[in-house]
């Protein structure tokens with residue numbers, strides 16, 4: 001019975017004359033599954049509201065902040081990832097951008113937190129980008145930053161990236177990488193994006209393999225050509241990573257290299273911080289604060305890690321770190337200096353879970369960390385800081401972190417038309433089972449493609 005209710009035509013808004021749109025999960029099913037949970041949510045939300053009242057915090061204001069926050073999904077995140085060793089596909093996994101968009105739409109319908117998709121080229125190439133933009137729009141999705149790929153060779157490619165890409169010693173290879181990034185910008189314009197994220201795998205595996213100074217020179221020269229092609233209103237987001245696939249050195253290895261490159265390129269170049277791209281134990285929240293101080297915080301990639309760039313699900317290992325990162329993001333928002341408009345994206349590899357479930361779970365973890373950071377009593381924190389009251393400064397953060405904000409996040413989802421219990425709603429929708437009937441099987445292999 002539920003299965004029949006899950007796919008039907010929905011009329012978006014006949015008053016405004018918008019076209020009929022077909023969404024993967026019916027709003028009736030979501031409402032049906034929410035119904036038995038409404039009383040408990042109202043009870044929990046009321047109880048938390050009274051608790052927050054005692055702290056002179058209006059729960060509805062926090063809920064409204066949550067309603068206004070969103071994070072983009074990576075198109076590749078809808079597929080099962082893999083390590084360098086293998087991947088284990090599941091039936092019903094998406095094999096093209098159209099199916100990836102449908103899966104991202106499921107995540108957004110249930111979570112109401114992920115209305116944009118960050119595509120990756122050439123993986124998501126199609127012949128008609130206007131049609132793709134329309135297709136996404138009919139699914140309630142827009143496009144976020146475009147990701148270029150110069151870290152792997154494609155069939156028929158003229159020059160190999162085995163020598164690097166923007167920093168390659170081979171001039172023709174550098175040009176090919178520049179051309180690809182410019183093509184990504186052109187695609188992005190058709191999709192309504194306004195940012196290009198550039199991560200290069202360039203680096204070395206042996207001491208002496210490349211001159212560390214000259215490889216950065218080559219990168220800067222090539223990146224400047226990409227920068228020069230940025231349209232008005234566009235940003236170029238530089239993503240640093242300290243290791244992998246190059247294990248001895250990478251060209252844009254850390255936030256220092258990243259901000260120096262961004263400053264060299266110009267005001268449209270900013271830095272993007274990925275939670276997993278640092279040395280162990282690095283204070284990532286401080287990096288956020290530093291980049292913002294100099295107007296170079298352009299974006300953030302959410303995931304989690306235990307050992308390195310594990311790309312584990314957001315909040316699965318260190319939710320406290322996620323909270324501390326958001327605490328700095330809220331500080332940055334309250335003190336925008338030269339502006340504050342970071343591109344937020346989930347960037348995970350889903351090796352052993354259904355990717356939709358991981359993205360739903362991560363969206364919840366991210367919204368919760370955001371809500372907790374919004375709860376921080378900023379006046380009390382500032383007062384404690386100014387008076388060198390270390391314990392009270394720490395306890396001010398701890399009080400916010402300890403608060404169970406799940407009723408706020410669930411209430412926000414409910415009001416936006418999402419599911420109170422996202423994972424249960426997803427499983428009851430039987431979306432993956434239905435996709436397994438209609439989608440072709442994914443091949444075996446390694447990597448996240």
Ligand SMILES: [Mn+2]
Pocket residue numbers: 239274301347
């Ligand atoms: Mn990333």
